Structure formats: C-alpha cells, structure tokens
Amino acid sequence: xxxxxxxxxxxxxxxxxxxxxxxxxxxxxxxxxxxxxxxxxxxxxxxxxxxxxxxxxxxxxxxxxxxxxxxxxxxxxxxxxxxxxxxxxxxxxxxxxxxxxxxxxxxxxxxxxxxxxxxxxxxxxxxxxxxxxxxxxxxxxxxxxxxxxxxxxxxxxxxxxxxxxxxxxxxxxxxxxxxxxxxxxxxxxxxxxxxxxxxxxxxxxxxxxxxxxxxxxxxxxxxxxxxxxxxxxxxxxxxxxxxxxxxxxxxxxxxxxxxxxxxxxxxxxxxx
Numbered sequence: 001x002x003x004x005x006x007x008x009x010x011x012x013x014x015x016x017x018x019x020x021x022x023x024x025x026x027x028x029x030x031x032x033x034x035x036x037x038x039x040x041x042x043x044x045x046x047x048x049x050x051x052x053x054x055x056x057x058x059x060x061x062x063x064x065x066x067x068x069x070x071x072x073x074x075x076x077x078x079x080x081x082x083x084x085x086x087x088x089x090x091x092x093x094x095x096x097x098x099x100x101x102x103x104x105x106x107x108x109x110x111x112x113x114x115x116x117x118x119x120x121x122x123x124x125x126x127x128x129x130x131x132x133x134x135x136x137x138x139x140x141x142x143x144x145x146x147x148x149x150x151x152x153x154x155x156x157x158x159x160x161x162x163x164x165x166x167x168x169x170x171x172x173x174x175x176x177x178x179x180x181x182x183x184x185x186x187x188x189x190x191x192x193x194x195x196x197x198x199x200x201x202x203x204x205x206x207x208x209x210x211x212x213x214x215x216x217x218x219x220x221x222x223x224x225x226x227x228x229x230x231x232x233x234x235x236x237x238x239x240x241x242x243x244x245x246x247x248x249x250x251x252x253x254x255x256x257x258x259x260x261x262x263x264x265x266x267x268x269x270x271x272x
Contacts, residue, residue, distance in 0.1 A: 005110050010114075010118070012092075012095070013121055015124035022099050025084070031085065031086050033083050034082040035080045037080055040231065042079065044212075044232065051067065055067055058092070062085075068082060070082045096110070102157070103157065104158070105159060112163070122171075123206050126213070129153055129155065132149070132199070146227060147220075150193065151193050152191060152192040152193065154189070155188070155191075156186040157189070161189030168191070172205070173201055173202055173206070175191055175193050196220075222238075226245070227245050
C-alpha cells in the first residue's frame with residue numbers, strides 16, 4: 001500500500017485534525033474513519049470539496065468506490081463521511097492521523113518539511129476547526145457595524161498550537177496565541193489573526209475551501225463589515241444583492257458579538 005504524500009493529502013490531514021476521528025472498533029478490530037461538520041453550514045463544503053477530495057485521493061484508488069456520507073439527527077445534527085476499512089485506516093494513520101483520542105497533536109514531519117504541504121494542512125485545519133468573524137469598533141461613536149475582522153483556530157493541544165504559530169510566522173502571517181484557562185476541561189489555545197491586512201494575507205496565501213468562511217470574508221471585503229449571527233444562505237444573498245446587510249442591525253442591542261463580553265481572565269497568556 002503506497003502512501004500518497006502531496007498537498008491534497010496534507011489538506012486531508014488538516015481537515016481530520018479538526019473534525020475527524022480514526023478509531024478502532026472493540027468488537028471487530030476494524031478501523032473507522034469519520035469526518036463531520038455542521039449539517040447546515042458545512043454541507044456545501046463537504047459536497048463541493050471534501051467528498052471529491054477524499055474520493056480522489058483515498059476511496060477511489062484504494063477501494064474503487066465513493067466514500068459513504070452520514071447524517072446525524074438533532075440535537076447534535078451533523079453531516080459528513082464515514083468509512084470502516086482497515087486498508088483506508090492504515091493509510092490515514094501512516095499519513096499522520098492518530099488512532100484513538102486526539103489529545104496532544106503534532107504536525108507530521110513530512111508536512112512540516114514542505115511549505116506547500118504546510119499551507120494545505122493549515123487550510124484544512126482552519127476549514128474544520130477555525131472561525132472568522134467581525135467585531136465592532138467601539139472607538140467610533142454610535143457605530144453598530146462589525147468592521148474589525150479576525151480569524152482563529154482553537155485547539156486543546158498545546159503542541160499543535162505552538163507549531164501552528166511557528167508555521168504562520170515562517171509563512172509570514174502575523175499571529176498570536178491566547179490561552180483560555182479552564183478549571184475542569186483542558187485549556188484551550190486560540191491562534192488568532194487580526195486586522196484586515198493580516199486576514200487578507202491569509203486568504204491570499206492559505207485561503208479556504210469552506211464557503212462558510214469565504215462568504216464572511218467576501219461580505220467584509222464588499223461592504224466593509226459583516227453582521228454577526230448570519231447563516232450561509234443569508235451571506236450569499238448579501239453578495240448577490242438579494243439582501244441588504246444593514247437591515248440586520250435593526251433592533252440589535254449594544255453588545256451583539258458572540259465573543260464580546262468575555263469574562264475577565266477567561267482569555268489570558270497572550271503569546272505574540
């Protein structure tokens with residue numbers, strides 16, 4: 001079984017580090033791979049990119065068939081792919097996707113050693129475990145628009161967080177880490193890129209294949225702001241001219257961003 005190492009499989013590893021899992025079933029000793037996202041916001045990403053990518057690089061060459069899709073019902077509705085096959089599982093493991101619980105993660109050495117592979121890996125991780133949003137600028141009086149754009153990747157793996165920071169430093173994208181201290185759960189590491197210049201550089205170099213992220217960026221580019229709490233269909237309507245984003249500010253309260261109003265001390269340990 002030949003392991004194919006290229007920019008596409010590097011992206012698959014990044015996708016899997018985010019929303020994927022590779023486990024061994026106790027009853028049959030068969031490896032099971034799953035990759036799932038939000039049933040509404042991520043479905044387009046799966047159909048337009050992830051499923052064709054997995055079929056091209058993994059499922060068709062190894063099994064000569066398409067990967068099965070799976071949908072779970074509310075309250076944890078998700079959509080994605082799932083396959084039980086030791087040949088597929090062993091190949092994914094050799095690419096660097098860990099078998100079992102994802103705790104401390106490291107970027108595989110074959111990816112770290114190639115700039116293009118590294119960029120693809122980061123794009124995959126961002127498309128599954130990342131977010132992009134806009135905040136208000138409170139230094140401007142009576143400003144309700146969310147004009148300050150930011151993106152981030154959140155992980156509980158300290159190793160992965162600092163490897164990502166180092167990789168972004170090498171690529172030339174300004175970033176920093178915020179550590180969210182938790183009493184019961186593991187600490188969370190927020191790798192953040194702030195400001196229009198830096199976010200634009202991200203999309204020029206790394207990019208995104210997830211329309212959930214791309215539409216937020218394009219709305220910000222077109223209008224200079226992007227309202228919070230919008231869904232993919234609404235943002236697509238902004239871009240096509242069917243909807244006016246300013247209408248989403250009617251009756252909106254003073255603090256409307258999901259990350260605003262963070263409790264003091266929850267985010268600390270800034271690492272520039």
